[in-house]
Amino acid sequence: MRSFYLTLLKYKDHLLFFLAVSLSLVFLLRNESPDIYLIRGKSIDFFSFINSPLAWVKNMTQLQKETELLREKNIQLRLQLESMLAAYEENNSLKDLLDYSRESSYELLPAKVINMGISSNISSITLNVGQKDGVTINQAVLVPSGVIGKTLIVGESSTLVQCINDNNYRLSVRIYPSSATGILRHLINDIYEIRELQKNAQINVGDKVVTSGYSKIYPENLPVGKVIEILD
Known part of the structure; x- marks a missing residue:
């Protein structure tokens, strides 16, 4: 308690000033005279002027957050669009292969390219089918538009195809x-x-x-x- 009293004594001038200002504001706000209305208006203008930079900073901060959210949403939408376009292209490719399979009198095995050109000495692709699927060496590889190569090396579950655009291909x-x-x-x-x-x-x-x-x-x-x- 003693320390509390000592603190009050130390800052008594500040406390009295704050109390006096507070009481003055109360009396001013309760007063309805024209002069008081004028003072109130000036006070509002003053505090509005002081508050304007703070409001601007707050608005800019909010705007920056909204911009970041929009940028993130835009990236998400672009990724979704790319995924949808890829799925659309894959669907069209599978449809073409299915139509070709129906029209062809040959036994066809669908496959997917999983790698491009593993060797610099040969133009090639790698497919996701192999011996377990019945693939053997020197089998024709086709797409709906025509011949693209032949099987060159056959593994258990993948196959290396020599492409028709290889310099040694005839x-x-x-x-x-x-x-x-x-x-x-x-x-x-x-x-x-x-x-x-x-x-x-x-x-x-x-x-x-x-x-x-x-x-x-x-x-x-x-x-x-x-x-x-x-x-x-």
Whole structure:
């Protein structure tokens, strides 16, 4: 108690000043004279002016939080959109494979690419099927648009495929309707050339290119592509 009294004595001037100001404000607020109304208005203006920077900072802080939330939501929506687009593309791909399987007279095994080009010496892909699925070496690999390669190395549950765009890849093909045959090899990008054609073969731009059936790997008439240019 003694320390409490000593503290009161030490800060008595401050306490008296605070008490006096408080009582003055009470009397001012209870007074209804025009002068008091004017003082009240000035006081409100003063405190509003003092409070404006604080309100601005508070609004900016809230705005920053809302911006961060919107940015996070935008990222989430973009990820959801990418996921939906990927699922849509995969669904279309599976639909094309299913339609091709129904139209084809061959026994087909669906597979998924799980790796691209594990070796720099060969253009290749890796599929998620292998010996346990009945895959063997030197089997044709197709997509709905046509031949893309052959099985090269077969594991228990995965298979390495040599792609048709590999520099060492050769494919015996036939061109319809002329039935001219030749050897197809990769040239550049998605362009291939067919060599060893008969000189008198009647070939036109747009003619269909299919497998010739001379190879034990590829049955005849598997789609390969179409003629886009004829060179002498």
